[in-house]
């Protein structure tokens with residue numbers, strides 16, 4: 001674990017879902033076709049998923065939990081397993097494998113912070129059910145995720161989170177020294193981003209689904225098909241951009257198939273940010 005005064009960030013790349021690019025990027029000429037492109041096939045894209053371990057002198061955080069091994073069965077009631085199959089994943093890429101590769105057990109994690117409760121971020125939260133880790137999400141996300149009737153609503157699937165004890169944060173919060181949770185709603189009512197201020201690597205902002213990929217960030221910003229509130233979505237992207245410009249941050253997008261290969265990740269030979 002981190003020595004006093006140090007923060008260490010490790011990005012755990014956890015394989016890829018695949019999907020019609022239109023879900024991620026509502027972009028004329030790319031995912032939305034003009035008549036000249038009407039006969040071209042749908043662009044089917046890799047949708048990588050990652051989690052982030054943040055070790056600090058004041059506690060260890062796991063940011064997001066990626067998709068579960070039993071995705072096909074678990075997501076079955078939603079029908080979305082055919083739209084976002086978690087099919088480009090190898091044995092060593094599942095979250096539990098990644099954690100054991102870096103020698104971290106669930107008991108060494110103090111906080112599991114969920115950017116939001118969609119099934120591809122919250123899918124392994126139940127790994128921590130009997131651990132000492134506290135499960136954290138935004139108050140608005142919890143209210144929404146527990147507030148609808150039935151088993152699922154879009155990619156919110158109660159099986160992932162309803163039997164777990166959630167603690168919530170409200171507003172922008174310095175969660176631990178050097179780690180700030182930013183409210184960046186729009187994708188869902190309580191989507192958060194995580195800002196980590198590192199002595200050597202500088203500031204990193206993990207946007208999760210507030211910004212899917214570099215092409216979403218722009219400028220100009222490109223929205224996705226799954227946005228709960230479009231006005232909030234645009235405001236949140238500009239909020240992230242403002243913080244990023246002020247801190248000269250590295251912005252790590254939620255599901256960017258090109259960027260994930262440019263980052264230091266466990267699968268890219270390890271590597272940490274300090």
Ligand SMILES: [Zn+2]
Pocket residue numbers: 116118155187209
């Ligand atoms: Zn999402």
